[in-house]
Amino acid sequence: MEGKDNHELFACDHSARMTGDRRREVILETAFNLFSKRGFSGTTTKDIARSAGVSEATVFKHFSTKDELYAALLDVKKCSEGHHRFPWEENESLIKAMNSNDDYGVFYSFAIRALDKQQSDISFMRMLFFSALEEHEMADRFYTEFVAKIYDFLGAYVKKRQKDGAFRKVAPKIVVRAFLGMLIHHSLNNILWDKNRRVLDISNETAAKNFAEILLRGITLKAS
Amino acid sequence: MEGKDNHELFACDHSARMTGDRRREVILETAFNLFSKRGFSGTTTKDIARSAGVSEATVFKHFSTKDELYAALLDVKKCSEGHHRFPWEENESLIKAMNSNDDYGVFYSFAIRALDKQQSDISFMRMLFFSALEEHEMADRFYTEFVAKIYDFLGAYVKKRQKDGAFRKVAPKIVVRAFLGMLIHHSLNNILWDKNRRVLDISNETAAKNFAEILLRGITLKAS
DNA sequence: ATATGAAGTAAGTGCTTACTCACTTTTGAA
DNA sequence: TTCAAAAGTGAGTAAGCACTTACTTCATAT
Numbered sequence: 001m002e003g004k005d006n007h008e009l010f011a012c013d014h015s016a017r018m019t020g021d022r023r024r025e026v027i028l029e030t031a032f033n034l035f036s037k038r039g040f041s042g043t044t045t046k047d048i049a050r051s052a053g054v055s056e057a058t059v060f061k062h063f064s065t066k067d068e069l070y071a072a073l074l075d076v077k078k079c080s081e082g083h084h085r086f087p088w089e090e091n092e093s094l095i096k097a098m099n100s101n102d103d104y105g106v107f108y109s110f111a112i113r114a115l116d117k118q119q120s121d122i123s124f125m126r127m128l129f130f131s132a133l134e135e136h137e138m139a140d141r142f143y144t145e146f147v148a149k150i151y152d153f154l155g156a157y158v159k160k161r162q163k164d165g166a167f168r169k170v171a172p173k174i175v176v177r178a179f180l181g182m183l184i185h186h187s188l189n190n191i192l193w194d195k196n197r198r199v200l201d202i203s204n205e206t207a208a209k210n211f212a213e214i215l216l217r218g219i220t221l222k223a224s
Numbered sequence: 225m226e227g228k229d230n231h232e233l234f235a236c237d238h239s240a241r242m243t244g245d246r247r248r249e250v251i252l253e254t255a256f257n258l259f260s261k262r263g264f265s266g267t268t269t270k271d272i273a274r275s276a277g278v279s280e281a282t283v284f285k286h287f288s289t290k291d292e293l294y295a296a297l298l299d300v301k302k303c304s305e306g307h308h309r310f311p312w313e314e315n316e317s318l319i320k321a322m323n324s325n326d327d328y329g330v331f332y333s334f335a336i337r338a339l340d341k342q343q344s345d346i347s348f349m350r351m352l353f354f355s356a357l358e359e360h361e362m363a364d365r366f367y368t369e370f371v372a373k374i375y376d377f378l379g380a381y382v383k384k385r386q387k388d389g390a391f392r393k394v395a396p397k398i399v400v401r402a403f404l405g406m407l408i409h410h411s412l413n414n415i416l417w418d419k420n421r422r423v424l425d426i427s428n429e430t431a432a433k434n435f436a437e438i439l440l441r442g443i444t445l446k447a448s
Numbered sequence: 449a450t451a452t453g454a455a456g457t458a459a460g461t462g463c464t465t466a467c468t469c470a471c472t473t474t475t476g477a478a
Numbered sequence: 479t480t481c482a483a484a485a486g487t488g489a490g491t492a493a494g495c496a497c498t499t500a501c502t503t504c505a506t507a508t
Contacts, residue, residue, distance in 0.1 A: 019484095039265065041263065042266075054487090061486075143418065177413070199397065213394075214399070218441045219438060281456075460498080462497095464493105468489105470490100476484100
């Protein structure tokens, strides 16, 4: 027993026939795992079929081409897995910190939420990078619909606090880029290069705390 | 006679017969461009041959397998293109700044050198990411032989300045990760997602200046 | 001049790829 | 119970893949 095949994870009887929609989901989830591991051109439809526990013909009954399967995957992953949710939605401590001008709270809450999410969805991160390198449209759409909004949101907060006289004058987008850089680069290190944490082994809490502190001290106007 | 002379002047005349070594170089360079654009499995040996202006058989006369070609590529790129040179070698302003404890100079010089290099060698950056995702050994080797050394080098400077009482107590490696995060993430944005600089359009000088300032203020102990 | 060996290739090889088709099995509403 | 529609597949196909073979072309040392 390989036990690795995806269909077994879904508590489904091999012999049982599924509804079309259910089978579709299983194939999509299986394909997602493979694409995120090996990229688009590194994954074959035969692999997908085998891992999903169906024949290749069944895969093509649900998705007329490999490209269509990939596209459907991007839609599902973008809409269904909480990635359309912005890091400030359902993040009460962030909202609360913002309303009370608790700058550290803002950056810490944002950071810990982002790091946790990235760590819990390594496949999605890998897929994002693969699609960016392979120049699939997903990368563009994700960037304009999701990342760009984060720049607006955090940037607006920075601008507000600059008006309050709390932050010094730095282009807000540069501040956001610096902060996202710390967070995303740290996750990327953990996912791609330093998997066994030889260079740096810290918890997400420690990372969030230190990054938030560095950024905050980096942009606050010290009252003297 | 005169016509023959012209042929010899153009090193890239595909119809002319080359020495084995020269042809090898041409094939390697061509393969590098294609692999960096489409990844390993997305590039065919036929493509490489066509782009290099030779037959597929010639490619296999020089490299017995596609994998061997890829491996040779990694060696060449690692050794010949200055990537084995660390950002502090041949960077006088960085060394000078370090010796005179000019903290801003240190981080600014490091940053501008890194950003310029990354921008001038987009193909190498793409290749690095492809090989990390595809889990080729290059990623590992590059990280342990190059990146880890940067952590040691910059980390040592931070530690020294902490002992001097100039920097506050933060784990030096976290400081390095934060700074490299800003730099690499910024380059990555420019290369992969925000190619036409819609979200943020700044010069390398501006980026280096702002990132260095943010980091430095983030870790200095303000004398009061 | 000519022999030698390296540079270079046309035309394959067998295998893999994405995708199709003719067909069987199962489901559920009437 | 009946049966149309849906789920599912074995056995393909043509094109594409990495790689090979048997051969030609050409520079150069003798």
